[in-house]
Amino acid sequence: MHNTDYTIAVIEDDPIQLETLVTALQQQGFSVEAFSDRASAESYFEQTLPDLVISDIILGQEVDGGFDLAKRLLSYNQPIPIIFLSERQSEFDIYTGHALGAIDYLPKPISLNVLIVKVKNLLRITASSKEQAASGKEQSVIDHLEIEPSQYKAFWYGKPLDLTATEFEMLRQFATTGEGGVVTYDNLQSSTQGVVERNTINTHICRIRNAFKKITPDFNLIHNEYGRGYSWQHKDED
Template sequence: MQNMDFTIAVIEDDPIQLENLQTALKGQGFSVVSYADRVSAEKGFNQSLPDLVISDIILGTEMDGGFDLAKHLLTFERPIPIIFLSERQSEFDIYTGHALGAIDYLPKPISLNVMIAKVKNLLRITGSTASNPTQPQSASKIEGLHLADNQFKAYWNDKPLDLTATEYEMLRQFALSGQKTVVTYDTLQESTQGVVERNTINTHICRIRNAFKKVDQDFNLIHNEYGRGYSWQNKN
């Protein structure tokens, strides 16, 4: 798929920053829609969903406007990846962003070239699969875990898991590796084509575990292997 095939929504209340983001993205051939506040963005999404959302956290008078927008995105059947771009860099804010399904949480100010590279990597993941709707399911080596690559959906004992596209790709590494095999930090990071930073892998794994616990409260099969990565096994 070409860049022009993707629509990116940018939500930013600072008009200068909004214009800079629009110019950078349009310069790469992306279709861009922009909003200055959460309410107008939600109205726009109810009419037509973008392929990717880039949003600030503080939107006008709403200190958590971006977080509330992410909650709204979770109500749609089709998962919409979101990148937060914010001056708020506390551990709690970063955790909250990822807990709400963010693919990435980037600091302000940021190099537009770096941001564009991350956007392209992310859309390469989601776009390559979406462009091949006949792609078969991944062969899972884990009993009870089934993957549908063409939809970025995973099922545990036939129950759907609430995962972002990035978390799906990370979970897929466990399915392909099988039980008792260490999936290294490098493998998990490479599976997202650099979208996920090394220091946020633990947060994504936590979200993956929580997704399993929502459908299986006794789930306890993903374990940290100190200094190496994670493994899927029953250690009880």
């Protein structure tokens, strides 16, 4: 697909920053819808859902406006990847952003070059998932684990796992590799089109484990294979 096939919604209350973001994305050929507040963006979403959302967290007088916007997006049946842009870089804010479905959380002032690369990678991920789901080529070979690539959703014993889209892509590597096989660091990075950096893979794996533990507290099936990656298997310890 070409960049012109994608629509990106940008929500930023600073008019200069908003214009800068819109111009940079349009120069790459993307169709861009720009909003300066949460309410106008939500009105747009009621009519049309974009392929990707880029949002500041503080929107006008709403200190958590971007987070509230993400909560609204979660109410739709179609997963929409979100990139948060913010000067707020506390662990709590970053965790909250990811818990609400954010794919990435970039600090301000942002690098437009980095943002453009992230956007292109994320859109490749979503397009690839939709194509694979349509072809019916992928399904989980792990007992009690179900995956729905078109929706970026996974189910453990029939209950939904709380995962971001990138974490879903990483889990899908285990689901299709099966028990006992090693999912390498390179596999995990390539599955997210480079969105997940090598030095943050373990953080995402911890979040994936915790998602399983919310359903089965004694979950202990994803193990570190030192120097190689991770495996899904029954064993007493890493």
